[in-house]
Amino acid sequence: MSAELQTELLGKLNKAIAGKDILLSIWDATGSKLLAIAGQQGLTINRDKDTIEITSKDTEGGWKEFLVGFKEWFIDNDGVYVRDHGSHKLLAKTFNSDDPILVKVTNQKNKTDMFGGMALLTSYPIEAPYDDAVTYSLSLQGTGALVDLEDVATPPVV
Numbered sequence: 001m002s003a004e005l006q007t008e009l010l011g012k013l014n015k016a017i018a019g020k021d022i023l024l025s026i027w028d029a030t031g032s033k034l035l036a037i038a039g040q041q042g043l044t045i046n047r048d049k050d051t052i053e054i055t056s057k058d059t060e061g062g063w064k065e066f067l068v069g070f071k072e073w074f075i076d077n078d079g080v081y082v083r084d085h086g087s088h089k090l091l092a093k094t095f096n097s098d099d100p101i102l103v104k105v106t107n108q109k110n111k112t113d114m115f116g117g118m119a120l121l122t123s124y125p126i127e128a129p130y131d132d133a134v135t136y137s138l139s140l141q142g143t144g145a146l147v148d149l150e151d152v153a154t155p156p157v158v
Helices: 003-015 084-098
Strands: 022-027 034-036 038-054 066-080 101-109 111-122 135-142
Touching: 022 038, 022 084, 034 084, 066 111, 084 111
Parallel strands: none
Antiparallel strands: 022 034, 022 101, 038 066, 066 135, 101 111, 111 135
């Protein structure tokens, strides 16, 4: 393999991110301690936009027309349930209190912050199959902007 090809391939590999390196964390009630959710396996960050239909009778060619409306974000996370970990104790307390929670998504390998924002914990089921580990899943509905912390010149303290 040529040195040029090797450099190109290594450059691509160095830019790729392994999913195992990305962690969802939550701040405790005082805002002084960041807790990675214990037992994490899956993480999905969803970003969506509403559309507003503006089609009228005089629209050309019979095609519907739309404008972009509001944006929203939400996070789905799942993994092995670690009941006695502080993160799951805080999630249970948050679910029962209805208070918003400050979340942060980080790359633990590069020690970089990726996303942050305020969210509402809308779902937190625990599953206990007879032939497998006890697991949790959670859904966090963002309230306000999801801040891309990698694109902010001076990241806010999140």
